[in-house]
Amino acid sequence: MPDRNQAWGLLTEFTPSESLRRHALSVEACMRSYARKFGEDEDKWGLTGLLHDFDYEKYPSADEHPFKGNEILKERGYPDDIRRAILSHADYSGVKRETQMEKALFACDELAGFITATALVKPNKSLAEVDARSIRKKMKDKAFARTVNRDDIVNGAADLGVDLDEHITFCIEAMKTIAGELGLAGKDGAGAAQ
Helix, strand or coil, rough: CCHHHHHHHHHHCCCCHHHHHHHHHHHHHHHHHHHHHHHHCCCHHHHHHHHHHCCCCCCCCCCCCCCCHHHHHHHHHCCCHHHHHHHHHHHHHHCCCCCHHHHHHHHHHHHHHHHHHHHHHHCEHHHHHHHHHHHHHHHHCCCCCCCCHHHHHHHHHHHHCCCCHHHHHHHHHHHEEEHHHHHEEEECCCCCCC
16 A cells, blocks of 8 residues: 555645645544544555545546546555545445445545634634534534535534534544644644635
């Protein structure tokens, strides 16, 4: 299996957008934390989160993403379970989520984006200002981050078998560990958004 440096190289090769790279890092952090919680392979789960959208910028249509990425991952030696999990995170792929890793990826994907969006509208643009209550409140505002599917957030937590508020808090805490890299450490924090 390729290592994390190789995976990061693949991500940056296909993803010039800083915001999409940060999304990949967010999902990776959430996946690594869930792997620890469930006693699973942290590196494998982390790579799955890091690479789940690596092909999206180059192949954004539902006809291509994540199918093109799956072909590239196969060519580059990524194992079947990582590739299957990435395929399953797109409802339209026809790949049913069966494993815990597949369910975790789906549960973390939209939520990580929503947590980021919420942090970015806080006064200090910091994850420290975000909690489950503020996420739930923003979820009710249909105009806020309107491309994020709220049903995917709710159903993802349910399919993973975790309480929604616990899931939100868990992902916020996971993302806080890399807040600087995400530009969400606050205006005065290291790596803060400009």
